[in-house]
Every structure is written in C-alpha cells, then in structure tokens.
Amino acid sequence: MITDTLSATQLKQLLTEVFSNDATIHTIFLSEYMIRNKRKSANPKVGKHIHITNWREVIIWDEEDDVAFIHAHVRNISQESLINYCTKSTLEAYIIFYSEDYLLYVNSDVVDLISEDPMQIEKLRLLHKKTTSK
Template sequence: MQNIEKFHVRFDDFDSTPYYQASPDNRIRISCDNYNNKNWKHLKNLIYTLFHEDSETNLTLEVGTIRNNKRIPIKTGIGKFFHITNWKEDIVYHSELDMSFIIATIKNVDADDIYKYGRRVASGHKDSYIVFYNQTFLMYISTDVIDIISKEKEDIQKVTPFTKELFKKS
C-alpha cells in the first residue's frame, strides 16, 4: 500500500476516494457514460498509454473485513480478469468502526487484463474498490467514473488529449 501513497492518496481513507484526496492539478475524471457501450478503442488506448509494457503495474483492492476476530471475505471476481500469483495482504484497523479491512496487492498485472476489467465495469457490471498504478499514474475505475491521478501535473496533462478526443465523439 505504501506505493499508492506516492500519489498523496491513502487507499485506507474510507471517507473519500483517491480522486478527492489528490490535488486538482494532478487528477482527471472521465464519466463512464462517455463509453455507453461504444468508444472501447478509446478506453483501450487510454489504459495502454497509462500502463505500457515497460512499466510495472500493480493493483490494490479491498478483499475483506475482520470484525470480532471473524474474517469476512468480499467476493470481488477479479480472478476472472487477472492472473493472481503474488498476492500480498495488509490489515488496516479502522478505530471508528471497530473493525479491520483486508487490503490485497497484486503485482505485475497486464494492461490487457486491466482493459477487460475496465470495459466490464464501465458497462455497468459490479465493481470492486480497486486501483491500478505504476510509477507515474494511478487509476480508479467504478461503474460511474474513471479517475486518473499522477504524481506530477505535467504527467496528467499528457492524458488531457484523451479526454478531449472522447468528448468530440460524444
């Protein structure tokens, strides 16, 4: 999880998504309504631009909770999209809720698998609280939005042409 903190966001901040934790200069939000079962090539190009082959891309997601010493898994369905070989778990205690959250990180995920997951979620299928990230970008996908965060505002400016292109097509 410490790799996510370089984006100045905390995955275990359950009060706000990473988008609202990042500086406005270092983030961009795309509505999934822009895809509406079209523009899939745009989504694929965006993901491949963010997570190209020569970057190590990881994913982090919430996989369960622990309450009263009982582990309660969350069915994420990510095994349908990602080859899971190196799963590392962190337990994060939330004092206000008096429970712990189980956060898993999977290293070296493939951009094509991120695209398959993103396309399914952008189509309105069930999502998980999940982020994808490399050295430069962090991306959060839900059924409503795709949020992209960078460490440097110059990097987020490289993504801006993708949003302009998408809005021309809408």
C-alpha cells in the same frame, strides 16, 4: 465496466496510453472485512479478470469499531489483465491500479487518474478531448 462518457474502446485506448506494455503495474483492492474476528468476503471477483499469483494481504484495523479491512496487494499484473478488468468487469470493487507514473481508480461512474507530472495529465486530457469530439 464503462463510464457514461467513455466507450470500452476509448477506455482501452486511455489505459494503453497510461500503462504501456513495459510498465510495471500493481493493484490494491478490498478483498475481505473482518468483524469480531470473522472474515467476510467483499466479493470483488478480481481473479476472474486478473491472473493473481504474486499477492499479499494488508490488514487495517479500526479498533474503535472492532472491524478490519483486508486489502490484497497484487504485484506485476499485465496490461491485458488491467484492460480486461476495467472494460469487462461489472462489479464495483474498491480497487486501484498504479505504476511508477500513475495511480488509477476506475468504476462504472468515474475514471480518476493521478500523476506527479501535471503535463502528462494535460496531454491525456487533450487526447481524450479529441477522441470524444469526433
């Protein structure tokens, strides 16, 4: 999965900077829908790139439309799994990754990064600006 302006190498560098090896990384993604009590896979194929062992389902009901969204919450994924998913996956899963310091949403069009510390974001922006202008 590569954005228009980031190469796989640049994306890997950004992810390594944001989620260090000692960071505790978690993910939440849409795994299924439930329509009239029948489950339908969202087909995210996240398990192809992320080793999933410690997960739980969170079901969010929309009673008005009689539909539910089933999110998988996976705890303690490795930095390597995160990088593999973000640089090699071709599917458009509704997925976020987060640690104590950052929340990341990534797809083929955009990398959204949120932090409570605006200086951290500015530091990353300046670092990225240097690497893309070379």
